Amino acid sequence: MHTYTDGMFSLHDKELDHLFDLVRIKPESDKKKRKKLLHDLDALLGYFGELQKLSTDNIEPLSGGTLLESVTRADQDRVRMDDSREQQRRECVGAFPQKENESLKVPPVFGAEDVS
Amino acid sequence: MNFFSNDFSIRAYVDGVRNRQFSVSEAVEAFLSRISSLNPDINAFLDTYEADSLKEAEAFDRGESNPSLPLAGVPVAIKDNMLMRGKRTTAASRILEKYTASYDATVVSKLKNAGALIVGKTNLDEFAMGSSSETSAFGPVKNPLDTSRVPGGSSGGSAAAVAANMVLGSLGSDTGGSIRQPASFCGVVGLKPTYGSVSRYGLMALASSLDQIGPFGKTVEDVAVLFDVIAGKDPLDATSVDRSWATSLSLGRPFERKPVIGIPRDFFAQGIDEMVARSVEGAIDSFGRDGFEVKEIQLPHASYAVSCYYIILPAECSSNLARYDGIRYARLDDAVSVDSSLRDAYLDQRHAGFGDEPKRRMLLGAFVLSSGYYDAYYAKAQKVRRLIFNDFQNVFDASKGGVDAIVAPVTPTPAFSLGEKINDPLAMYLSDIFTIPVNLAGLPSLSLPVKRSWDSGELPIGFQIIGNHFSEESILSLGHYYQTYLSD
Numbered sequence: 057m058h059t060y061t062d063g064m065f066s067l068h069d070k071e072l073d074h075l076f077d078l079v080r081i082k083p084e085s086d087k088k089k090r091k092k093l094l095h096d097l098d099a100l101l102g103y104f105g106e107l108q109k110l111s112t113d114n115i116e117p118l119s120g121g122t123l124l125e126s127v128t129r130a131d132q133d134r135v136r137m138d139d140s141r142e143q144q145r146r147e148c149v150g151a152f153p154q155k156e157n158e159s160l161k162v163p164p165v166f167g168a169e170d171v172s
Numbered sequence: 173m174n175f176f177s178n179d180f181s182i183r184a185y186v187d188g189v190r191n192r193q194f195s196v197s198e199a200v201e202a203f204l205s206r207i208s209s210l211n212p213d214i215n216a217f218l219d220t221y222e223a224d225s226l227k228e229a230e231a232f233d234r235g236e237s238n239p240s241l242p243l244a245g246v247p248v249a250i251k252d253n254m255l256m257r258g259k260r261t262t263a264a265s266r267i268l269e270k271y272t273a274s275y276d277a278t279v280v281s282k283l284k285n286a287g288a289l290i291v292g293k294t295n296l297d298e299f300a301m302g303s304s305s306e307t308s309a310f311g312p313v314k315n316p317l318d319t320s321r322v323p324g325g326s327s328g329g330s331a332a333a334v335a336a337n338m339v340l341g342s343l344g345s346d347t348g349g350s351i352r353q354p355a356s357f358c359g360v361v362g363l364k365p366t367y368g369s370v371s372r373y374g375l376m377a378l379a380s381s382l383d384q385i386g387p388f389g390k391t392v393e394d395v396a397v398l399f400d401v402i403a404g405k406d407p408l409d410a411t412s413v414d415r416s417w418a419t420s421l422s423l424g425r426p427f428e429r430k431p432v433i434g435i436p437r438d439f440f441a442q443g444i445d446e447m448v449a450r451s452v453e454g455a456i457d458s459f460g461r462d463g464f465e466v467k468e469i470q471l472p473h474a475s476y477a478v479s480c481y482y483i484i485l486p487a488e489c490s491s492n493l494a495r496y497d498g499i500r501y502a503r504l505d506d507a508v509s510v511d512s513s514l515r516d517a518y519l520d521q522r523h524a525g526f527g528d529e530p531k532r533r534m535l536l537g538a539f540v541l542s543s544g545y546y547d548a549y550y551a552k553a554q555k556v557r558r559l560i561f562n563d564f565q566n567v568f569d570a571s572k573g574g575v576d577a578i579v580a581p582v583t584p585t586p587a588f589s590l591g592e593k594i595n596d597p598l599a600m601y602l603s604d605i606f607t608i609p610v611n612l613a614g615l616p617s618l619s620l621p622v623k624r625s626w627d628s629g630e631l632p633i634g635f636q637i638i639g640n641h642f643s644e645e646s647i648l649s650l651g652h653y654y655q656t657y658l659s660d
Contacts, residue, residue: 067539078538079490080497080515081531082523096532096597097539103598104479107552110559117554118561120367120381120411120614147257147274153499162499163517 067097175202176337178625182246182394185340189245196245200229200289203247207292207338215313216323216332218252219260220292228289241287242401242420248283249333249342252293253300254385255374256280263299263376264308267525271501277374278409279343279385279402286401291339294329298527299493300350300378302326303603306594307529314590315358317632321587324354327388331358334388341389341398345375347382348481349582349607352619352636355388356582359621359632361395361651362388364607366642367614368413370399371406379488382481382611392620392651396420399644419645423652431650433459434469434567434575439606445585451622451633452581458658459579469567469575473559477609480560482601483540483553484612489530490537498525532597561613568640577650578638581606582619586631606636616644618651623660 072094076083084090154161173194174180188194204222211217225247231237232245239245250256253263255273257280262268276284283290297307305313305328313328315321316336323332327344331354334342344351346364355362363386370385377383387398396419405414435456440449460466495501498521512520526534540549568574583603593600610617617638626632637654639647 072535075535075538075542078542079531079534080494080518080522081526081534082519093532093535097536099598100482100536100601101539104483104549107476107479107483107556108548110473110476110556112552112555112559115555115558117551118558119554144274151272151274151501153270160500163512163514165514 067094067101069094072097173199175199176206178337178390180337180340181391182243182340182389182397183391185246186242186244190239195229196232196289197226197229199245200225200247200291203339204291206336207333210316210336210338213314213319214316214332214336214338215311216294216316216329216336216338217249217292218262218264218295218310218329221259221290225289225291232287232289237287242397243283243286243288246288246341247291247339248288248398249292249294249330249339250280250283250290251296251300251327251330251342251344253296253345253376253378254280254343255376256290256293259293261293261376262310264296264310265298265496265526265530266309267496267498267521268501269309273374275374278371278406280374282402283343288401294327294333294342296329297326297350297529299376299489299530300326300345300347301489301529301533303349303353303600304588304590304593305329305354306590307527309527312590315587317359317626318587321589321631322357322592324357324583324587326350326354327362328354330388331355331360331362334358334360334390341387341394343385343387343398343402345378345383345385346607346611347378347384348485348611349604351386351388352582352607352617352634353604355619356621356634357587357632359626359634360388360390361392361621362386362619363395363399363644363648364610364617364619365399365403365644366413366616368411369403369415369417369616369642369644371402371404371409371412373406373408377492379485380492381488382485384611392618392648392655393420393423395618396423396648396652399648403644413642415642417644419648422645422649424656425649427649427653430464431576431646432465432467434467434578436471436474436578436580437468438471438475439580443584444581448581448583448585448633452579452635455622455635455654455658456579459654462658467575469578471560471563471567471609473556473563474609476556477560477612478601478605480553480556481604481608481612482536483549484557486533486537487541487550488537490534490541493526493530493534496522496525498522529597557612560609564609564613564615564640576639577643577647580636580638582634582636583607586633610636610638615639615641616647618647620651620655621659624655
């Protein structure tokens with residue numbers, strides 16, 4: 057757990073690895089870089105502490121850019137005006153770095169260590 | 173014909189094409205050659221399309237395109253986070269270095285349909301994350317007015333390209349100031365439209381509740397012409413709003429009543445560079461002397477905007493950037509070992525593919541969204557966002573004697589030196605302190621230079637005109653009035 061005192065944070069090493077895992081990035085192994093990263097994240101989280109000074113009781117959260125409602129369309133099969141879907145599909149498939157027939161080829165979902 | 177004079181606008185170009193003062197081929201050739209001579213130093217462009225552009229220009233000259241189109245034969249550039257079919261689209265990131273787009277962003281189709289020639293893609297901060305265009309995986313952009321300084325960011329390449337007369341107009345995207353701040357640093361005009369005015373279909377999402385595409389130009393009029401072309405409802409972006417725009421036609425019309433201008437006095441308090449404060453005050457005074465009513469306004473929660481934004485943005489981007497797994501968008505075709513697990517492939521690809529800034533923001537996003545901290549950070553920030561939104565609504569509320577537009581500085585300082593802030597994220601983030609509140613409230617804002625030209629050694633300074641939702645026509649008219657009658 058990180059500690060919070062007077063707006064100053066201290067993220068721990070283990071927490072940093074957990075965050076790397078959550079965002080699916082191999083954890084930084086360079087000690088100097090890790091130290092700098094922890095320092096930067098601490099400084100930012102410490103700065104964000106100022107929000108806690110504001111009372112937000114009974115304030116509705118705002119998640120969008122305007123008060124307008126997003127519209128959704130009925131789920132119909134539609135073809136784009138300028139481009140046949142087949143052509144687009146072929147171009148997307150053509151962009152696959154590795155493929156087998158028309159499928160994107162990726163490493164196995166379960167690696168050897170997961171199976172054992 | 174001097175294509176590269178600071179006075180040579182899109183309007184002048186289009187008139188020249190229609191009156192056959194020059195051929196489009198001749199013009200495009202000149203612009204391409206200017207790009208190739210200046211770009212090695214400025215690094216504004218990541219890719220240019222010489223052959224395509226010349227082919228299109230020749231077709232234009234053969235009469236295969238309509239000269240009455242609003243952007244007839246006009247060379248423009250787009251930020252490399254917008255998709256253009258058949259062209260590499262990298263977002264200035266290694267993870268997309270080999271990605272080729274298979275469709276056009278709506279703004280790209282609209283530019284093409286309006287007769288524009290897209291001559292290349294411009295450099296940016298990686299995934300539009302930054303305020304200096306230094307986080308690009310392909311090297312920093314330099315400010316054409318002083319190459320020891322940054323052009324601003326994240327749309328630094330698009331701003332620099334216009335400032336260096338490499339193109340006549342360009343598109344950028346503004347999530348927290350990424351059009352207005354580089355416009356200010358480079359001495360050009362930039363518009364951040366209302367959230368919903370311009371389709372984001374084909375724009376790589378950074379923070380979906382904040383991102384907007386907008387134009388750069390040398391004059392307010394050029395920016396209005398570009399905005400009219402790209403704005404409007406798009407069935408492919410559910411957040412786009414059904415309105416028709418003709419802002420460029422309204423420029424120069426006399427005001428029915430002179431707009432009332434609000435000044436957020438707190439923006440001029442501690443921390444702002446003296447020269448910036450004096451220049452923006454000068455612009456405000458000129459409105460006052462011309463008979464505009466100018467009054468002070470309060471935005472009591474604006475000072476919390478940076479904290480609020482740097483919680484909301486990382487949260488959204490950690491989710492939006494999850495799709496870049498290093499596999500689907502063609503990164504390292506030879507480096508993915510099929511002997512490793514899929515999970516390991518993700519970890520390796522994302523580790524090697526993303527630079528420090530996207531990593532830092534994704535980690536921060538994962539933290540503020542994680543169980544136990546969600547309420548203290550993300551939920552809190554969304555409530556503060558509402559307070560900031562309400563501040564603006566109060567200021568614009570006509571029933572309470574509200575103002576029609578707000579005039580404010582764009583940035584606390586002029587363009588800073590390359591390397592000055594790159595190792596201090598908080599200092600970098602604070603350079604967007606005056607632009608971020610506008611994005612959180614979804615408002616339109618026009619950034620324009622305080623004066624027409626800059627002496628050698630002088631750094632450009634801009635100010636912004638912020639309007640209520642969908643008031644692009646009013647703020648562009650006010651900006652045009654300033655440029656026509658009040659600017660030195």
